[in-house]
Amino acid sequence: MKAAIYKHYGSPEVMQVLDLETPKPKPNELLVRVHGASVSRTDTGFRSAEYVVSRFWTGLIKPKCQVLGSDFSGVVEEIGSDVKRFKKGDKIFGFNDKTFGGYAQFLCIDENAAMANAPSNLALVDCAAIPEGAHYALNNIRAAKVSEGQNVLVYGATGAIGSSAVQLLKYFGAHVTAVSNTKNVGLVKQLGADEVIDYQTQDFTQTNTKFDLIFDAVGKSSIGQCRKIMKEQSIYVSTELGKYGQNIWRALFASFLGKQKVIFPMPVATTADIEFLAKLVQDGHFKPVIDRYYSLDQIVEAHRFVQSAQKTGNVVLQIMPKD
């Protein structure tokens, strides 16, 4: 099978496409013919090992799992002898942040991993763009205990996490103000945002509205900057650690640091969450935003683009034609 692999940490050019042996499923595993995988900021971060701390997950000296790709969609090609949840021919999608493997024509995965039957109203290739951004958005929204009618500001509403957050917050009944650039004002309105602040013409911290939650989906702001637009008892959550890791230590000492709190939840991917997302897509409450597609052979270009932090929503590695 063809797979895009990396044997060393470094620039996008360390990615290469090779022929590997097709894996054999263990008794508890499925062999999946991959149709799509997303190329995410997690993938490019792991590849570059820019944050040395990521090597504790991926391998100190060199990558333990050479095939990246935590999001995947595809068709069950073969099942192990003990598999009960899926059968040959099932169309599935999922999130595998333990062993990755989406950047290949086939992958083997534990039947109990975070995956579900693919919704029938989205091309199977596109289902690969559902999990990662939505998973991180969902974990943060749940940790912030967002309730109906709350006022939430999403900064960076056009990224994979931000575009998911806007849709999920609307589903949970929040009033959403999205911050985006001029070219994406229409997109975030279409995703359901009630108000849009165009950061190219307006400083979002100068709005008169006070929020229950500030969700910085691209990790570019700080609680200090946002305090004046936060209610007395409100929450700030960011997808990045912040300067000197401040979001972690502020979250750890939150009970001593006043009523406006920083939270930094540790995300956990579950089957129930992926099934929940599949249902939201099927019922028309959620649709992943896809910026563009690359083939397996274009993996270097795909990594260069995703690393630029300019993608709108998700980038998909298309391995099989769209159904």
Ligand SMILES: NC(=O)c1ccc[n+]([C@@H]2O[C@H](COP(=O)([O-])OP(=O)(O)OC[C@H]3O[C@@H](n4cnc5c(N)ncnc54)[C@H](OP(=O)(O)O)[C@@H]3O)[C@@H](O)[C@H]2O)c1
């Ligand atoms: N905490 C975790 O576990 C975790 C997991 C995965 C990812 N992350 C981090 O989460 C962040 C978001 O990931 P993602 O995949 O959603 O991001 P992404 O898709 O790469 O975000 C790109 C989008 O963000 C917008 N953006 C970039 N800089 C901006 C700024 N200064 N102000 C407003 N918008 C800006 C861009 O729009 P413009 O065209 O307007 O610039 C673009 O649409 C990344 O920093 C990633 O490393 C964290």
